[in-house]
Amino acid sequence: MSETMPFTEAGTFTVGCNYWASHAGTNMWRDWQPDTVAADMQQLSREAGLQVLRVFPLWPDFQPLACLKGCSGSRVEMRVGEDPLPHGDLGQAGISALMMGRFAVLLDEAERNGLTVIVSLITGWMSGRLFVPPAFENLNVLTDPFVIMWEQKFVKAFVNHFKGHRAVAAWELGNECNCMGKLTGREEAYLWASAIGNAVKAADPTRPLISGMHGIQVDPVGPWTIEDQGELCDVLTTHPYPLFTPYCDIDPIDTMRNGLHATAESRLYGDLGGRPCMVEEAGTLGPMVSSEEVAANYVRMSLMSSLANDCRSFIWWCAYDQDHLRHAPYDWSSIERELGLFRKGREAKPLVAAFKEFGAFNKLVPKLPVRTTETVCLLTPGLADSWGVAYAAFILAKQSGFDLEFQKAGQKLKDAPLYLLPSLSGYSSLTKAQWEELIEKVRAGASLYISSNDALLSSFEALAGLRVIRKSARQGAAKFQLDFTGDVGFSCAATQHFEIEAAGANVLGREPDGNPCFSAFPCGRGVVYYSSIPIEASLISTPGIFHSMDAAPFWRIYQHVAKAAMAGRALLKDEPWIGITEHHESATQRIAFLINYSPEERQCAISSPNGWRLSEVLWGGKVKAEGTSLALRIPANSSAVIRLSAGS
Numbered sequence: 239m240s241e242t243m244p245f246t247e248a249g250t251f252t253v254g255c256n257y258w259a260s261h262a263g264t265n266m267w268r269d270w271q272p273d274t275v276a277a278d279m280q281q282l283s284r285e286a287g288l289q290v291l292r293v294f295p296l297w298p299d300f301q302p303l304a305c306l307k308g309c310s311g312s313r314v315e316m317r318v319g320e321d322p323l324p325h326g327d328l329g330q331a332g333i334s335a336l337m338m339g340r341f342a343v344l345l346d347e348a349e350r351n352g353l354t355v356i357v358s359l360i361t362g363w364m365s366g367r368l369f370v371p372p373a374f375e376n377l378n379v380l381t382d383p384f385v386i387m388w389e390q391k392f393v394k395a396f397v398n399h400f401k402g403h404r405a406v407a408a409w410e411l412g413n414e415c416n417c418m419g420k421l422t423g424r425e426e427a428y429l430w431a432s433a434i435g436n437a438v439k440a441a442d443p444t445r446p447l448i449s450g451m452h453g454i455q456v457d458p459v460g461p462w463t464i465e466d467q468g469e470l471c472d473v474l475t476t477h478p479y480p481l482f483t484p485y486c487d488i489d490p491i492d493t494m495r496n497g498l499h500a501t502a503e504s505r506l507y508g509d510l511g512g513r514p515c516m517v518e519e520a521g522t523l524g525p526m527v528s529s530e531e532v533a534a535n536y537v538r539m540s541l542m543s544s545l546a547n548d549c550r551s552f553i554w555w556c557a558y559d560q561d562h563l564r565h566a567p568y569d570w571s572s573i574e575r576e577l578g579l580f581r582k583g584r585e586a587k588p589l590v591a592a593f594k595e596f597g598a599f600n601k602l603v604p605k606l607p608v609r610t611t612e613t614v615c616l617l618t619p620g621l622a623d624s625w626g627v628a629y630a631a632f633i634l635a636k637q638s639g640f641d642l643e644f645q646k647a648g649q650k651l652k653d654a655p656l657y658l659l660p661s662l663s664g665y666s667s668l669t670k671a672q673w674e675e676l677i678e679k680v681r682a683g684a685s686l687y688i689s690s691n692d693a694l695l696s697s698f699e700a701l702a703g704l705r706v707i708r709k710s711a712r713q714g715a716a717k718f719q720l721d722f723t724g725d726v727g728f729s730c731a732a733t734q735h736f737e738i739e740a741a742g743a744n745v746l747g748r749e750p751d752g753n754p755c756f757s758a759f760p761c762g763r764g765v766v767y768y769s770s771i772p773i774e775a776s777l778i779s780t781p782g783i784f785h786s787m788d789a790a791p792f793w794r795i796y797q798h799v800a801k802a803a804m805a806g807r808a809l810l811k812d813e814p815w816i817g818i819t820e821h822h823e824s825a826t827q828r829i830a831f832l833i834n835y836s837p838e839e840r841q842c843a844i845s846s847p848n849g850w851r852l853s854e855v856l857w858g859g860k861v862k863a864e865g866t867s868l869a870l871r872i873p874a875n876s877s878a879v880i881r882l883s884a885g886s
Contacts, residue, residue, distance in 0.1 A: 360412030468511025620664025681762025703743030
């Protein structure tokens with residue numbers, strides 16, 4: 239077992255890939271070629287510089303159970319084919335000793351090449367195909383107690399057998415197990431995950447338990463929730479493929495929206511679940527999404543962004559192309575065939591150079607303190623799409639130069655100088671007690687930003703210093719201008735129109751007829767900013783809005799409301815495509831990541847109103863210091879990492 243605690247220890251970050259043997263894909267355990275596995279491990283370690291592999295003991299290969307039945311289909315006996323279950327822990331769990339021997343070879347080869355592995359225990363779903371032992375066909379493998387009993391037997395015996403192997407870094411519930419069956423409620427998902435997780439922990443409490451789930455819900459409208467997975471697992475996971483994630487497959491892969499996709503989704507899961515989160519599967523899904531060179535640029539950008547934003551690991555899908563394979567699922571789906579770091583003939587794609595370069599960087603830069611955040615983005619009931627609203631808020635914050643963390647209404651409210659309530663909807667966005675708790679924070683000096691979709695708020699005039707004259711459905715897009723952006727015109731989709739008059743608020747934005755749409759109103763020592771236009775809900779579905787040079791600068795709204803909250807920042811910028819994270823090493827030293835989320839080289843002027851100065855350039859870019867100002871030139875989809883010192 240590794241001496242460090244990857245994935246759970248703050249400041250640790252690993253890179254890797256998901257692994258099926260280069261010659262066989264999901265058939266690797268039946269078509270076993272140990273020499274090929276050894277060659278794969280050597281190439282992935284030495285040529286790509288990877289640290290961790292996610293590996294898959296395919297369920298029907300490792301627990302090949304058959305259920306023999308008698309009169310009227312009653313169960314009589316569990317066997318392996320026609321053979322009775324062998325004696326011993328493995329045999330009585332229905333586990334193949336032959337396959338366990340092969341898995342031991344894989345672990346030995348990984349250790350020999352300096353690799354650790356995440357073991358995805360219940361691999362019953364893979365690349366669009368369900369894989370279950372013959373005994374469990376036609377049964378719901380997530381709810382049937384007969385199946386769950388045998389799943390627990392499998393997990394306990396498997397983990398007990400290999401828990402002494404140093405190559406094992408972590409155990410995982412399984413691969414996207416939420417795809418293995420339909421559930422009727424959250425309780426069923428909780429019971430299955432707790433049954434498997436408890437079995438793992440009973441056998442090996444020393445290693446982290448990873449979720450392995452795909453696309454679980456932000457809102458508790460489905461059976462699988464972030465909060466439940468956070469309660470039951472030590473590490474949460476995202477599989478942020480642009481094709482499968484809402485609002486991602488509308489901009490080029492190497493632009494800001496997708497450069498922040500893995501980061502935003504992982505931070506959302508980690509913040510709401512209260513656990514570390516890792517990017518466990520990432521990929522462009524083939525050459526018709528982007529060229530190999532563009533894919534490499536996307537990886538370079540995403541790796542740095544994941545590290546800077548404490549996402550713990552970035553694992554590519556997958557090690558080798560599978561376009562030579564003719565069995566399902568590879569002959570079912572075209573997007574499952576050309577996803578590797580290497581081609582079938584072991585030729586490296588440009589992706590490999592990006593991983594190798596990042597590996598060199600990761601060894602050079604000191605252990606990174608967790609990034610500084612100054613904002614809580616509060617997700618509320620009634621949102622039409624919490625993920626979309628959260629995603630837009632995250633991007634706008636990055637464009638503005640600050641960092642946020644997510645919370646949900648009902649969680650204990652954290653202290654922050656700025657709170658965001660983006661695109662509020664419905665009649666029950668917060669309870670009265672939650673509103674009162676939030677307003678107390680504002681009265682004590684915090685800023686509060688509210689944008690409204692169709693929310694109806696009580697005591698609105700006292701809250702926002704505005705009075706609603708009448709409300710109606712909006713015809714066409716909302717158009718407006720802001721006092722602090724000159725003559726720039728803004729336009730975005732909105733369903734509701736609020737005719738408003740000021741009742742003490744300072745009006746900062748107006749529609750063409752003069753109707754107020756953005757305002758500020760004092761509240762104790764703090765201030766409440768209100769927008770009657772739901773910019774987050776609108777922008778997230780608007781192509782090009784986050785990367786086009788001629789796109790309206792909606793991020794200026796976030797920059798304006800965050801001015802007071804950003805008072806403690808060492809660096810301020812006015813270039814929306816450069817993201818900055820700050821990491822406090824001490825009271826007098828900080829590390830700053832500056833990432834270019836753009837496919838073009840960017841030149842950027844950075845100021846430090848608090849007197850921080852450049853101490854050294856740790857990585858990348860061209861940085862020129864002039865007192866407390868910096869001039870940066872950062873190549874496309876690349877980064878600069880610098881150390882700052884306080885004072886002269």
